[in-house]
Amino acid sequence: xxxxxxxxxxxxxxxxxxxxxxxxxxxxxxxxxxxxxxxxxxxxxxxxxxxxxxxxxxxxxxxxxxxxxxxxxxxxxxxxxxxxxxxxxxxxxxxxxxxxxxxxxxxxxxxxxxxxxxxxxxxxxxxxxxxxxxxxxxxxxxxxxxxxxxxxxxxxxxxxxxxxxxxxxxxxxxxxxxxxxxxxxxxxxxxxxxxxxxxxxxxxxxxxxxxxxxxxxxxxxxxxxxxxxxxxxxxxxxxxxxxxxxxxxxxxxxxxxxxxxxxxxxxxxxxxxxxxxxxxxxxxxxxxxxxxxxxxxxxxxxxxxxxxxxxxxxxxxxxxxx
Amino acid sequence: xxxxxxxxxxxxxxxxxxxxxxxxxxxxxxxxxxxxxxxxxxxxxxxxxxxxxxxxxxxxxxxxxxxxxxxxxxxxxxxxxxxxxxxxxxxxxxxxxxxxxxxxxxxxxxxxxxxxxxxxxxxxxxxxxxxxxxxxxxxxxxxxxxxxxxxxxxxxxxxxxxxxxxxxxxxxxxxxxxxxxxxxxxxxxxxxxxxxxxxxxxxxxxxxxxxxxxxxxxxxxxxxxxxxxxxxxxxxxxxxxxxxxxxxxxxxxxxxxxxxxxxxxxxxxxxxxxxxxxxxxxxxxxxxxxxxxxxxxxxxxxxxxxxxxxxxxxxxxxxxxx
Numbered sequence: 001x002x003x004x005x006x007x008x009x010x011x012x013x014x015x016x017x018x019x020x021x022x023x024x025x026x027x028x029x030x031x032x033x034x035x036x037x038x039x040x041x042x043x044x045x046x047x048x049x050x051x052x053x054x055x056x057x058x059x060x061x062x063x064x065x066x067x068x069x070x071x072x073x074x075x076x077x078x079x080x081x082x083x084x085x086x087x088x089x090x091x092x093x094x095x096x097x098x099x100x101x102x103x104x105x106x107x108x109x110x111x112x113x114x115x116x117x118x119x120x121x122x123x124x125x126x127x128x129x130x131x132x133x134x135x136x137x138x139x140x141x142x143x144x145x146x147x148x149x150x151x152x153x154x155x156x157x158x159x160x161x162x163x164x165x166x167x168x169x170x171x172x173x174x175x176x177x178x179x180x181x182x183x184x185x186x187x188x189x190x191x192x193x194x195x196x197x198x199x200x201x202x203x204x205x206x207x208x209x210x211x212x213x214x215x216x217x218x219x220x221x222x223x224x225x226x227x228x229x230x231x232x233x234x235x236x237x238x239x240x241x242x243x244x245x246x247x248x249x250x251x252x253x254x255x256x257x258x259x260x261x262x263x264x265x266x267x268x269x270x271x272x273x274x275x276x277x278x279x280x281x282x283x284x285x286x287x288x289x290x291x292x293x294x295x296x297x298x299x300x301x302x303x304x305x306x307x308x309x310x311x312x313x314x315x316x317x318x319x320x321x322x
Numbered sequence: 323x324x325x326x327x328x329x330x331x332x333x334x335x336x337x338x339x340x341x342x343x344x345x346x347x348x349x350x351x352x353x354x355x356x357x358x359x360x361x362x363x364x365x366x367x368x369x370x371x372x373x374x375x376x377x378x379x380x381x382x383x384x385x386x387x388x389x390x391x392x393x394x395x396x397x398x399x400x401x402x403x404x405x406x407x408x409x410x411x412x413x414x415x416x417x418x419x420x421x422x423x424x425x426x427x428x429x430x431x432x433x434x435x436x437x438x439x440x441x442x443x444x445x446x447x448x449x450x451x452x453x454x455x456x457x458x459x460x461x462x463x464x465x466x467x468x469x470x471x472x473x474x475x476x477x478x479x480x481x482x483x484x485x486x487x488x489x490x491x492x493x494x495x496x497x498x499x500x501x502x503x504x505x506x507x508x509x510x511x512x513x514x515x516x517x518x519x520x521x522x523x524x525x526x527x528x529x530x531x532x533x534x535x536x537x538x539x540x541x542x543x544x545x546x547x548x549x550x551x552x553x554x555x556x557x558x559x560x561x562x563x564x565x566x567x568x569x570x571x572x573x574x575x576x577x578x579x580x581x582x583x584x585x586x587x588x589x590x591x592x593x594x595x596x597x598x599x600x601x602x603x604x605x606x607x608x609x610x611x612x613x614x615x616x617x618x619x620x621x622x623x624x625x626x627x628x629x630x631x632x633x634x635x636x637x638x639x640x641x642x643x644x
Binding site for chain 2: 090127128129130131136137138139140141142143145148151152155156158159162163238239240
């Protein structure tokens, strides 16, 4: 069992790689090799199988063919440029998020080995005037270039699967929180930083009111779902291999109170509530209510409560001040 | 007002060209030039404006840039390979139906003149396990490569519009009947030929039972809708510029009775009912029930009765035996 992860140097790629190392198996087979591909070659690490870091530009079809030459049995395609960058750099977004995905699909097809292909899509495929809550058969109506590129990739993944070129599974990730690491320029960055920074002893700014509501999943449950995404039976997927993952709808104020219950008043007092119109203009358009019935029926999971998200961060990811 | 039609040599392209010649105007402006582009240069014809036929391969971006150099104000993108060919020749379908469309979008964007871009999409974007009837916010779930390529093109059209690169409008055409000309190898071919051939004095075979039900529009009303598609106000289109056109749900048996009411028993007696499992396997998966509320609100039209479809064929297209 050979596994390839694109975006293998990223936050989810690294967590997935280490989860695979802990398990040692996937789809009932012992993993013999893991290839981590990213723009810069990710570091190898100790695991019960070979871990190889490879530098690859997925917009280069020849490079992708070389990457795929070992005929991986399972491909996790996590590489993408994020929403903000895809909006600012339209051509780069198309090149990486759509044509990069197509290069991977075509290279997998060319190998002829019918690999499992797990694609990290996003709830950014939803937007605009669509019914609330979002159900499994609600139209994709992205209002960002990132969401457009993910939605078009999903269509291709489905068609490559229907044609028998590969065995695709497209998982629409909720907003993942609490993410480790540093704040970034994503409009959603605060959805992790208002928990992560205070739990690590630093101040953080919340740019939305306490009643702002959105759709969330913890990193730990996201990794569980990525692994299940490779393992779920193809025959159970029906006529659309792309669907929204389970998550939880939370108000920001309720999430802060959950942090108080787990970690006390001190971190909560480190949050400064400073409304930011620019950020609100973006995130107020995002969808908060989902009925991910297909994913639940297929055995994908969500967190039980937001306390879980806080606890998972404390157990898995906290980087206390030195 | 310069107008460009890709697929300008095809059945709808030719009808649209002649309709524009009859009107002389579009979007309130006098048409000064019409360019008909197709793989083979379409013939020019007498019109109150210049009509130029151009041979172009839309998979060739440089050729598309040359085609677009005159900065057309309105682009009708009708060129595509049909469902059967896109299924048999996967790479050709992707190249023409998806990348050909992207070449036109990119070339229009590069001109910087923000043209109106009317895209002929198809009800083939719907399929698989989706609710019945299909509403404006029902997910696209194509089960053919043709439908996939149309759906992905729609997403790009929407995003190019949202970014302000052009003013896109994507119209999902019902099955168009009664089409003039010859029977072809499309699975839907019988939906025109069982009327066209008998009305022209020839036998035709109906491969489905009389209760087979589908979604139809006449060529005449399709052209009305293509013209309205260029003229409808951009501000009325909302956050999704692609939608199903109006049509009518009919049973084949009722359509045949409509032909009897318009043209008598003789043509009806020329239909031979010979079930064809291969054709039924394809067309029984197609969708028949739609609620195209957005299109109706925007002023797009359907036929009143199937008698209209028959009468329009007799008035516009019949080619009696010599």
